[in-house]
Amino acid sequence: MQPDSSENQNNDLAERLELLRVFESGCTEAIQCPRCHEFSVSVWFTRPRGEYRTWFVCTHCPFSMRVQNSVQPPFFSESRVDDRLEAYDDVLGKTRFHIE
Numbered sequence: 001m002q003p004d005s006s007e008n009q010n011n012d013l014a015e016r017l018e019l020l021r022v023f024e025s026g027c028t029e030a031i032q033c034p035r036c037h038e039f040s041v042s043v044w045f046t047r048p049r050g051e052y053r054t055w056f057v058c059t060h061c062p063f064s065m066r067v068q069n070s071v072q073p074p075f076f077s078e079s080r081v082d083d084r085l086e087a088y089d090d091v092l093g094k095t096r097f098h099i100e
Contacts (some may be wrong), residue, residue, distance in 0.1 A: 010073040016065060019056050026075055036061035045076055048093050052076065055085050 015034030023029050023043055031041040040060035052069035062089040064088075067073075 019065065020067070021060065023056070024074060028075060031056070033058040033061060033063050035063040043075075043080065044082040044085055045073065045080050046089045046095070047081060048086055048089040051093075053085075053089055055082065057085075 012034065019031060019034065019041065028043040029038065030039045031043070032039050033041045038058070041056050041063070041088040044055040044057060046055065052072055054067040054069055054073045056065040056067075058062075068090045077080060
């Protein structure tokens, strides 16, 4: 293990938590990406099988993050439901992983 790997993990976690804090303040566009640091992250929603998911997707780099919500997320809007991400969530929900 590299000596600074836990520091890198802590930085990654802090940057991802910052995405959530910014979203909770009501911002759904032009959020700073934790990977490329451009203000290019948008918030999208999905509702596979009636469950709520919040997606953070960067348009400048491959970064994305999905949050599983226990209730309807703040600032949820049907206009921000992404059909492509919803189809992906639906496939994930039907996938079973076997651990031996």
